[in-house]
Amino acid sequence: MTVPRPCSIADTLAVVGEKYSLLVLREVFLGVRRFDAMVRGIGAPRDVLAARLKHLVEAGVLEKVAYSERPPRHEYVPTAAGLELQGVLHLLRQWGDRHLAERPPLVLGHDCGAALDPLVVCAHCRQPVTPQSVSLPPS
Amino acid sequence: MTVPRPCSIADTLAVVGEKYSLLVLREVFLGVRRFDAMVRGIGAPRDVLAARLKHLVEAGVLEKVAYSERPPRHEYVPTAAGLELQGVLHLLRQWGDRHLAERPPLVLGHDCGAALDPLVVCAHCRQPVTPQSVSLPPS
DNA sequence: TCCCAAGGGTTGGGTTTTCAAACTCGCCCT
DNA sequence: AGGGCGAGTTTGAAAACCCAACCCTTGGGA
Numbered sequence: 001m002t003v004p005r006p007c008s009i010a011d012t013l014a015v016v017g018e019k020y021s022l023l024v025l026r027e028v029f030l031g032v033r034r035f036d037a038m039v040r041g042i043g044a045p046r047d048v049l050a051a052r053l054k055h056l057v058e059a060g061v062l063e064k065v066a067y068s069e070r071p072p073r074h075e076y077v078p079t080a081a082g083l084e085l086q087g088v089l090h091l092l093r094q095w096g097d098r099h100l101a102e103r104p105p106l107v108l109g110h111d112c113g114a115a116l117d118p119l120v121v122c123a124h125c126r127q128p129v130t131p132q133s134v135s136l137p138p139s
Numbered sequence: 140m141t142v143p144r145p146c147s148i149a150d151t152l153a154v155v156g157e158k159y160s161l162l163v164l165r166e167v168f169l170g171v172r173r174f175d176a177m178v179r180g181i182g183a184p185r186d187v188l189a190a191r192l193k194h195l196v197e198a199g200v201l202e203k204v205a206y207s208e209r210p211p212r213h214e215y216v217p218t219a220a221g222l223e224l225q226g227v228l229h230l231l232r233q234w235g236d237r238h239l240a241e242r243p244p245l246v247l248g249h250d251c252g253a254a255l256d257p258l259v260v261c262a263h264c265r266q267p268v269t270p271q272s273v274s275l276p277p278s
Numbered sequence: 279t280c281c282c283a284a285g286g287g288t289t290g291g292g293t294t295t296t297c298a299a300a301c302t303c304g305c306c307c308t
Numbered sequence: 309a310g311g312g313c314g315a316g317t318t319t320g321a322a323a324a325c326c327c328a329a330c331c332c333t334t335g336g337g338a
Binding site for chain 4: 024033036039046049050072073074
């Protein structure tokens with residue numbers, strides 16, 4: 001192996017793996033969609049946030065939507081592709097709540113009435129995906 | 140909001156959000172557990188990889204296990220906490236396969252016999268977690 | 279015995295990114 | 309005219325990152 005492993009995890013991280021990118025998505029999912037509000041919520045330098053937003057828009061994860069012509073104002077909304085990243089954030093939050101426990105967890109609700117407790121299952125058999133239940137490809 | 144939002148997503152990203160950290164976990168889950176092999180698989184600079192490994196060990200995500208006394212040799216194996224991050228990698232891979240499609244997807248198998256297709260459900264009701272089915276906390 | 283290779287890093291240096299603070303620009307309000 | 313908001317852009321110093329080269333230990337041939 002002389003060149004880095006080709007891999008869609010790496011490809012995905014090239015889109016959302018830079019510092020603050022996933023926090024931008026967190027804010028968007030929480031309904032925070034304006035530049036200044038994101039700066040405050042994330043605590044990122046303004047120039048870095050501007051660069052991340054541009055990158056995410058170019059990658060088709062967010063879309064810039066005008067909500068006022070004059071003065072020109074717009075907000076960042078997730079595309080369909082962007083919405084599909086919510087699961088990643090749910091899992092990151094769950095992992096932090098379980099293993100870092102530095103704060104009272106943010107409790108999200110699920111339609112069923114219970115607190116949201118995300119679980120990764122196989123879409124085919126609906127059984128949980130565990131390290132043991134996954135088989136690696138023959139190397 | 141004068142200070143960044145306190146959030147376990149951000150806390151988790153402080154552990155695994157640096158450049159290459161999730162790729163280290165990918166390699167570990169693929170069974171690649173030695174320094175030089177990781178350098179080749181990931182394509183990271185050796186010094187950066189050394190720093191990431193140290194950080195992941197200190198954070199309790201990986202453990203350094205000797206497999207030879209003389210010469211002193213060891214490998215990096217995931218802890219229980221580390222194993223729990225597999226779901227994140229499955230989702231990142233799935234997203235890349237769906238939206239980037241730059242290569243034939245790496246097909247992992249699931250116990251049920253089908254190709255692994257990860258899906259995030261609510262552990263309580265087993266229904267898929269969608270943007271619409273999750274309710275935000277009252278801000 | 280001598281030399282080389284493998285494993286697992288460390289060191290020195292130059293190149294990018296980040297960062298925080300200040301600045302800009304258009305528009306609205308008073 | 310002055311002040312403020314939203315949304316960035318500029319600036320210059322600090323921190324990462326990248327790469328090549330080097331180090332050390334042990335094991336294996338020639």
